[in-house]
Amino acid sequence: MTDTTTRPLPSALPPTEAELAAWQALSRDEQIARYREALQAPEAGRVSKATMADVLTAARQRVAARRG
Numbered sequence: 001m002t003d004t005t006t007r008p009l010p011s012a013l014p015p016t017e018a019e020l021a022a023w024q025a026l027s028r029d030e031q032i033a034r035y036r037e038a039l040q041a042p043e044a045g046r047v048s049k050a051t052m053a054d055v056l057t058a059a060r061q062r063v064a065a066r067r068g
Contacts, residue, residue, distance in 0.1 A: 010035050011059075016067075 008022040010031075015023065023031065038044065050058075 008034070010038055 008019060008026060011019070026034070048055075
């Protein structure tokens, strides 16, 4: 099984140069498959009381923590 945490996936945040290059290196079919995979993941169907601003803030915090 492939570890999806290390594969290029669609993101709501601007990608790093390396992430962008990895995404662009994928074929169109593989990009579409990754979008479908992300949208069909169990967490994609959860209902939340969070606003889009809340989601964006949390995502930015995760990226900042990941980048150090």
